Amino acid sequence: MQKQNVVIRFCGDSGDGMQLTGNMFSSLSAILGEEISTLPDFPAEIRAPQGTLGGVSGFQVCLGNGVYTPGDKADVIVAMNAAALKVCTLGSKFNQTGAQYVEEDSMYKKDAVIVVDTDSFNKVDLEKALYKTDNPFTELGIPESVQIVPVALTALTKESLKDSGMDNKAILKSRNMFALGVVCWLFNRPIDKAIHFLEGKFAKKPALIAPNVKVLTDGYNYGNNTALNINTINVEKAEDLAHGTYTSIAGNKATAWGLIAAAQKSGKQLFLGSYPITPATDIMQELAARKDMGVVVVQAEDEIAGVCTAVGAAFAGDLACTSTSGPGLSLKSEAVGLAVMAELPLVVIDVQRGGPSTGLPTKTEQTDLLQAVYGRNGECPAVVIAASTSANCFQYAFEACRIALENMTPVILMTDTYLANGTGLWRLPKLAELPEIHPQGVPAELKGKYNAALRDENSVRYWAFPGMEGYEHRNIGLERDSQKGSISTNPENHEKMVKARQAKVDQVANRIPLLQVQGNTESDTLLVGWGSTEGHLHAAANELNCALAHFNYINPLPKNTEEIMRRYKKVVVCELNNGQFASLLRSKIAGVDFKQYNEIMGQPFAVERIVESIKKL
Amino acid sequence: MEASQFKSDQYVRFCPGCGDHAICMALQKAMAQVGVPTHETVVISGIGCSSRMPHYLNTYGFNTIHGRGGAVATGVKTAHPELTVWQMSGDGDCLAIGGNHFIHEIRRNVDLNICLFNNRIYGLTKGQYSPTSPKGFVSKSSPFGTVERPFIPAELVMGARGTFFARTLDVDMPTTVDCMVKAKDHKGASVIECLVNCVIFNNGTHNWIADRETRAERSIILRHGEKMIFGANKDKGLALDYSQGLMPRLIVVAADDERVLIHDAHTQDSTLHRMLAMMGQDKFTDVANAEIQPELPIALGVIRDVEAETYDEAVRNQINEVQAKAKVKTFDELLMTLEHWDI
Numbered sequence: 034m035q036k037q038n039v040v041i042r043f044c045g046d047s048g049d050g051m052q053l054t055g056n057m058f059s060s061l062s063a064i065l066g067e068e069i070s071t072l073p074d075f076p077a078e079i080r081a082p083q084g085t086l087g088g089v090s091g092f093q094v095c096l097g098n099g100v101y102t103p104g105d106k107a108d109v110i111v112a113m114n115a116a117a118l119k120v121c122t123l124g125s126k127f128n129q130t131g132a133q134y135v136e137e138d139s140m141y142k143k144d145a146v147i148v149v150d151t152d153s154f155n156k157v158d159l160e161k162a163l164y165k166t167d168n169p170f171t172e173l174g175i176p177e178s179v180q181i182v183p184v185a186l187t188a189l190t191k192e193s194l195k196d197s198g199m200d201n202k203a204i205l206k207s208r209n210m211f212a213l214g215v216v217c218w219l220f221n222r223p224i225d226k227a228i229h230f231l232e233g234k235f236a237k238k239p240a241l242i243a244p245n246v247k248v249l250t251d252g253y254n255y256g257n258n259t260a261l262n263i264n265t266i267n268v269e270k271a272e273d274l275a276h277g278t279y280t281s282i283a284g285n286k287a288t289a290w291g292l293i294a295a296a297q298k299s300g301k302q303l304f305l306g307s308y309p310i311t312p313a314t315d316i317m318q319e320l321a322a323r324k325d326m327g328v329v330v331v332q333a334e335d336e337i338a339g340v341c342t343a344v345g346a347a348f349a350g351d352l353a354c355t356s357t358s359g360p361g362l363s364l365k366s367e368a369v370g371l372a373v374m375a376e377l378p379l380v381v382i383d384v385q386r387g388g389p390s391t392g393l394p395t396k397t398e399q400t401d402l403l404q405a406v407y408g409r410n411g412e413c414p415a416v417v418i419a420a421s422t423s424a425n426c427f428q429y430a431f432e433a434c435r436i437a438l439e440n441m442t443p444v445i446l447m448t449d450t451y452l453a454n455g456t457g458l459w460r461l462p463k464l465a466e467l468p469e470i471h472p473q474g475v476p477a478e479l480k481g482k483y484n485a486a487l488r489d490e491n492s493v494r495y496w497a498f499p500g501m502e503g504y505e506h507r508n509i510g511l512e513r514d515s516q517k518g519s520i521s522t523n524p525e526n527h528e529k530m531v532k533a534r535q536a537k538v539d540q541v542a543n544r545i546p547l548l549q550v551q552g553n554t555e556s557d558t559l560l561v562g563w564g565s566t567e568g569h570l571h572a573a574a575n576e577l578n579c580a581l582a583h584f585n586y587i588n589p590l591p592k593n594t595e596e597i598m599r600r601y602k603k604v605v606v607c608e609l610n611n612g613q614f615a616s617l618l619r620s621k622i623a624g625v626d627f628k629q630y631n632e633i634m635g636q637p638f639a640v641e642r643i644v645e646s647i648k649k650l
Numbered sequence: 651m652e653a654s655q656f657k658s659d660q661y662v663r664f665c666p667g668c669g670d671h672a673i674c675m676a677l678q679k680a681m682a683q684v685g686v687p688t689h690e691t692v693v694i695s696g697i698g699c700s701s702r703m704p705h706y707l708n709t710y711g712f713n714t715i716h717g718r719g720g721a722v723a724t725g726v727k728t729a730h731p732e733l734t735v736w737q738m739s740g741d742g743d744c745l746a747i748g749g750n751h752f753i754h755e756i757r758r759n760v761d762l763n764i765c766l767f768n769n770r771i772y773g774l775t776k777g778q779y780s781p782t783s784p785k786g787f788v789s790k791s792s793p794f795g796t797v798e799r800p801f802i803p804a805e806l807v808m809g810a811r812g813t814f815f816a817r818t819l820d821v822d823m824p825t826t827v828d829c830m831v832k833a834k835d836h837k838g839a840s841v842i843e844c845l846v847n848c849v850i851f852n853n854g855t856h857n858w859i860a861d862r863e864t865r866a867e868r869s870i871i872l873r874h875g876e877k878m879i880f881g882a883n884k885d886k887g888l889a890l891d892y893s894q895g896l897m898p899r900l901i902v903v904a905a906d907d908e909r910v911l912i913h914d915a916h917t918q919d920s921t922l923h924r925m926l927a928m929m930g931q932d933k934f935t936d937v938a939n940a941e942i943q944p945e946l947p948i949a950l951g952v953i954r955d956v957e958a959e960t961y962d963e964a965v966r967n968q969i970n971e972v973q974a975k976a977k978v979k980t981f982d983e984l985l986m987t988l989e990h991w992d993i
Contacts, residue, residue, distance in 0.1 A: 064991045233989060271993075280988040290984075297981045304729050306721075324969045325976035326984065331728055331965075334754040338721035341714070341751075345694070345725025348712050349733065353725070371715050461990060464981045499710040499726070499733050502689040507658070507704050507711035519660060520705065 038097025040104030045113025047090040050209040055092025072103035084161035098269040101568035105639040114153035116162035133174030152187030214252020284423035284452035285315035291430025299470035301352035306342030313384035336364035350498030376494040378437035385449040396635030397450035414538040419447040419564035424459035438472040484518030548591040559601035569638035669820030669846030680830035694723040695738040700767035703738040717748030756810040758961035759838040771852035786937035804927035814840035872951040923954040
């Protein structure tokens with residue numbers, strides 16, 4: 034069977050290693066020249082009781098040619114236990130008694146292939162997953178068009194490893210490798226590449242290589258040799274990829290590395306002050322591991338201290354960053370305001386999650402937009418930009434640093450759970466290819482005359498920092514005199530300073546790219562989006578044969594925004610929130626009827642749902 | 651260097667008679683004595699009367715937001731350990747809104763010189779009680795008296811595993827300057843509790859020892875390696891009495907008593923430091939105790955000054971160690987450590 038692209042979902046207990054299996058399969062596919070987009074979907078609990086519905090962890094990947102999203106529904110499901118089968122089949126209705134398969138709720142298509150571990154469907158397993166009968170397939174109403182592939186994964190894995198000397202617990206943990214072997218066969222993945230990949234994965238634990246390779250190979254051979262009565266699937270290779278060296282990278286890692294690249298490019302020391310928070314923690318962990326690159330990381334006592342240590346480092350002349358998620362951004366507001374007032378470069382990364390309050394920590398949402406743009410006391414403008422793919426988190430993290438250092442302003446970079454944990458193909462850049470960064474400095478003639486209010490013709494404050502002789506000065510969070518830099522409560526001066534800070538942020542529009550319209554630019558309909566929804570909106574625009582304007586720059590907006598918005602009859606702003614970007618656009622552009630398409634379910638868009646809804650608008 | 655080199659061009663706006671004037675002058679003198687050039691000296695503050703201090707010092711200064719001076723200072727020092735960093739804070743800024751940052755900068759032992767101005771009142775917001783106001787203290791926000799127990803800063807510092815604690819009095823310039831210089835010499839988080847008078851909202855709060863007539867009898871200036879002797883005639887000393895059961899206690903004896911203790915600020919064990927720092931403090935924890943005439947003197951000077959690795963140095967050392975061993979030196983090399991393939 035030949036397919037342009039295929040969606041596969043691995044699901045099992047959160048202890049079953051589904052994230053690892055999914056990641057390995059995705060990377061393997063990428064190495065074979067396919068595009069990938071992944072969606073890890075795990076429960077908030079670290080370890081829910083084994084075998085229960087609450088403990089089901091999933092990993093979805095779309096691979097092939099022309100991949101923009103991890104896909105709406107799966108073509109292939111690997112279900113490691115009875116609970117996973119139920120959750121995949123019923124989707125968000127998995128908790129409803131008597132619920133049965135409905136295509137719209139289900140996580141897989143009507144003609145999907147489901148590989149199940151038949152050893153995980155005994156009486157106890159069914160009870161834990163709250164089945165009422167002993168026939169889960171009938172009970173769930175799984176249609177006959179779905180092909181069930183029963184594999185006795187547990188027994189086969191035990192058999193495979195019986196001479197390995199491993200204990201029973203360790204053997205059971207290797208079930209996922211057997212399943213991976215079966216899937217590799219199903220998708221015609223060359224087993225030698227998979228083995229090579231596995232060896233790399235376990236390079237630090239060499240004792241684990243041999244047993245894992247054996248289980249993987251046995252799984253592959255099982256598919257190949259036994260009567261697995263299904264057609265294998267060939268997926269197209271990506272056609273349009275530029276030649277180059279590629280890797281697959283998760284958004285958080287790409288973000289962290291973008292900061293490192295910007296530090297090297299700008300000649301600044303990279304400083305991160307942060308506090309662990311889901312789903313942003315990986316950024317801090319990644320940077321804490323990069324002492325070889327000279328990164329200074331402070332795991333602070335709280336979110337406020339995270340940003341405040343960064344403000345201190347910025348005052349001292351560093352490329353200073355803090356990483357967080359929505360609740361942390363709330364806590365950091367006052368200190369971001371300090372950086373606005375003190376006109377210091379600061380990069381704040383908000384990996385958005387479901388809110389408000391603690392909300393849905395492991396789910397994705399775009400609900401912090403207005404908090405980022407406006408959520409501070411006083412007239413407090415900051416630059417806001419957003420990454421739109423896992424891989425371009427690198428580019429926009431770099432860009433956030435460039436804008437901050439060149440314009441002496443805090444820059445808030447928006448990503449989200451979907452980008453942070455998902456992976457995509459990334460063409461490795463060379464440092465030399467990246468744009469130059471020219472941090473703001475101070476003219477030598479100001480030596481001995483410098484103060485913290487002096488700015489250049491673009492309204493950008495000059496930057497002198499401790500260690501520089503002859504530029505001693507006092508910076509403040511209080512309003513300052515526009516000439517002398519000292520504390521001032523003068524009414525006219527305050528208004529002048531408010532406008533100077535605004536002008537500085539506004540002129541950033543001159544230093545960012547114009548908005549590009551994708552898709553059918555001649556259409557009457559324009560989809561509008563920002564941030565992580567680009568892949569879904571791109572696919573939806575293709576299906577609808579309409580235009581798409583996708584924003585990476587939120588504040589200030591690209592200079593041609595208004596002109597583009599006025600060009601289309603029907604403008605639909607699509608967001609994973611209640612209409613925050615639509616509100617922002619309405620406040621900036623009068624007389625355009627901005628329609629909205631919104632989903633707030635803690636999940637990425639489904640392309641199909643967007644298409645259906647836009648057709649009805 | 652001269653103290654005048656550390657004076658900024660700003661008019662000092664503390665209220666006439668405020669203890670902060672004296673601390674400001676002491677700082678300028680201490681900075682001159684320390685001799686670190688103005689461009690390598692950084693003064694960070696939060697919000698409050700004391701936090702205005704950076705404006706009056708001709709160094710790099712940053713008057714930040716309420717309570718967060720400690721975190722900002724931690725950032726400056728960790729990013730650039732070569733700088734000498736001072737933090738100015740008050741009993742509200744440091745012990746209430748900034749309490750978390752305060753205990754953590756001490757726990758980490760960041761090499762900062764922290765002046766904690768304690769006037770037991772909120773001055774800049776015009777007279778509310780603070781975390782060091784005695785229980786029962788009547789203020790604008792406690793018209794019937796507070797019902798809270800106060801902090802004793804020394805106890806908090808040592809509870810947070812502090813490596814340096816000194817106590818000084820606004821009216822005692824030489825001791826204040828001496829403590830500041832020693833705070834700079836100490837590697838790690840040095841806390842100087844400066845007892846300052848708020849002439850407007852809490853006038854006379856430190857009169858028990860500030861009063862020139864009786865100060866020598868009611869306080870003792872501790873100096874490392876010297877006998878613990880006090881009194882106008884240097885006739886009294888401090889000793890440990892073991893006669894009251896298991897726990898020894900400090901007592902006042904004649905200066906020539908052979909039991910008179912010699913102050914050891916450098917000993918790691920904080921037991922005696924804590925006992926010394928707590929002398930007479932009961933008087934200030936409850937207004938009902940105002941009439942207590944403590945037998946023991948209030949300890950001033952450097953009470954604790956012990957060595958421990960500093961956070962900023964440890965961060966730097968770890969980076970240097972990793973870099974010395976690292977195979978990867980450039981960003982381009984770093985990229986090649988990823989699983990990668992050519993298309």
